[in-house]
Amino acid sequence: MRDVQNELDYREINLDRVGVNGVVYPITVLDRTNKTQDTYGKINLYVDLPKEFRGTHMSRFIEILNKHRKNVNLSSLREILTDTKAELNAKNAHIEIEFMYFVSKKAPISKIESLMNYVCKFIASENNNFDFVLEVDVPIHLVCPCSKEISKFGAHNQRGVAKISIRMKKLVWIEEIIDIGEKAASAPVFALLKREDEKYITEQAYLNPRFVEDVARNISLSLDKDERIIWYSVEIISIESIHNHNAYACLSRDKRENANKDCKHL
Numbered sequence: 691m692r693d694v695q696n697e698l699d700y701r702e703i704n705l706d707r708v709g710v711n712g713v714v715y716p717i718t719v720l721d722r723t724n725k726t727q728d729t730y731g732k733i734n735l736y737v738d739l740p741k742e743f744r745g746t747h748m749s750r751f752i753e754i755l756n757k758h759r760k761n762v763n764l765s766s767l768r769e770i771l772t773d774t775k776a777e778l779n780a781k782n783a784h785i786e787i788e789f790m791y792f793v794s795k796k797a798p799i800s801k802i803e804s805l806m807n808y809v810c811k812f813i814a815s816e817n818n819n820f821d822f823v824l825e826v827d828v829p830i831h832l833v834c835p836c837s838k839e840i841s842k843f844g845a846h847n848q849r850g851v852a853k854i855s856i857r858m859k860k861l862v863w864i865e866e867i868i869d870i871g872e873k874a875a876s877a878p879v880f881a882l883l884k885r886e887d888e889k890y891i892t893e894q895a896y897l898n899p900r901f902v903e904d905v906a907r908n909i910s911l912s913l914d915k916d917e918r919i920i921w922y923s924v925e926i927i928s929i930e931s932i933h934n935h936n937a938y939a940c941l942s943r944d945k946r947e948n949a950n951k952d953c954k955h956l
Contacts, residue, residue, distance in 0.1 A: 702741050707784060709736035710751040717762040717789060719810075722863040731762070731789040731812075735770075737780035750777045762787070764812065764822075771816035787812040791826075791864055795880055797887040798894075804882035810864060813855075825855040826864055828871030829879040831891070832928050835899035847895060849879060850928040850937075852905060856913070857921035874908035876900045902926040902939040910941055920946050 713733040721727040735751045754773050758766055771783040788811045795806045811825040830850045838845035852871035856862060872878035877895035880887070900908075905926045913922045921944045928937040 704741045705739040707736035708739045708746045710734070710748060713752070713755060715755055715759065715762060717787060719763055719789065719791065720861075720863070722865045723794070726763075727791065729789050729791065731787040733762075734784075734786040735774060736784045737774060737778045738782040739780075746778060753777075767812060767814045767822065768816060768820045771814060771820070775816060782815065782817045784815045785812070786814075793865060793868065795878075797880060797883050798890050799886040800884040802882060802884060802887075804880065806879070806881045808864070808868060821857070823855050823857055824862070824864070824867070825853065826867040826871070828852040828854060828868050830871060830875035830905065831877040831879055831895050832902070832905070833876045833895045833899040835901060835904075837932075838896070838899045845896065845899065846930075846932045847876070848929050848931040850875070850902070850905075850926060852909060853923075853925040853927070854909060854913075855923040856919050858918050859920055860918040862916070862918050870909055870912045874900075874905045874912070902928045902937045906939040906941055910943065914943075914945070920944075 711734045713735070715731055715733050716728065717731040718726050718728055733755065735755065737746065739746055751774065754770060754777060755762065757773070758770050762770070767785060771785060774780070774783040774785075788809065791808045791810045792805045793808065794803050796803050808829075809827040811823075813823040813825060815821045828851065830852050831847065832850045833845050833847040852874065854867050854871055856867065876898045877891050880891070883891065903926075906924050909924045909926075910922075913919050913924070921942075923940070923942040925940040926938065930937055
């Protein structure tokens with residue numbers, strides 16, 4: 691049968707990434723409390739394509755994921771990428787896995803427990819070296835310091851997101867990143883609160899007003915202190931309640947070089 695993908699291409703153009711996008715697959719991730727947590731991921735798996743080839747073999751990407759279907763987790767990412775390079779005869783392989791991670795949280799006063807979900811992402815590449823980035827989206831509560839200062843009573847407040855991405859030399863738990871993001875804000879966000887909890891959280895947030903700039907800097911201070919983390923990127927988005935736009939702040943730092951970088955981590 692004719693192998694169309696392997697036919698010679700005459701346009702002399704290398705492609706950085708080709709492969710499959712948006713594959714939904716079951717995965718297992720490390721859980722600090724329960725050791726492991728079963729969830730599902732939306733997976734992108736790519737390789738580079740040299741200018742000589744017209745296309746890649748898309749079915750092989752799915753075959754590789756199927757081969758690792760019971761072991762798609764942090765520890766197996768390098769093996770998946772190595773297999774992908776070998777099967778596709780590629781120099782570079784790249785994988786992105788976005789998944790929902792659940793943490794049991796107690797309300798501050800009633801102590802009622804509920805599951806809070808966090809969007810996380812594994813981003814890994816294999817060339818001559820293995821590179822891995824953990825990304826965690828932490829929902830946060832923000833009260834505007836300026837609004838509090840100029841108002842006789844009350845202050846506008848809203849929910850936001852702290853997107854924290856790290857490279858590490860030793861394991862950093864997802865729960866640790868969540869804790870850093872929540873402590874940097876006016877208050878954390880919960881899935882379930884009773885009235886006494888709502889009163890406590892509302893008052894706590896009012897006593898701790900934060901700009902997005904404050905949150906970004908607070909997170910940066912915490913990440914700087916952690917010697918396991920060698921690089922990080924922080925993005926804060928406040929979904930404004932009285933403005934028709936969001937407020938935004940970001941920073942990125944490579945601690946190996948002790949130099950600031952821009953907000954793009956890839």
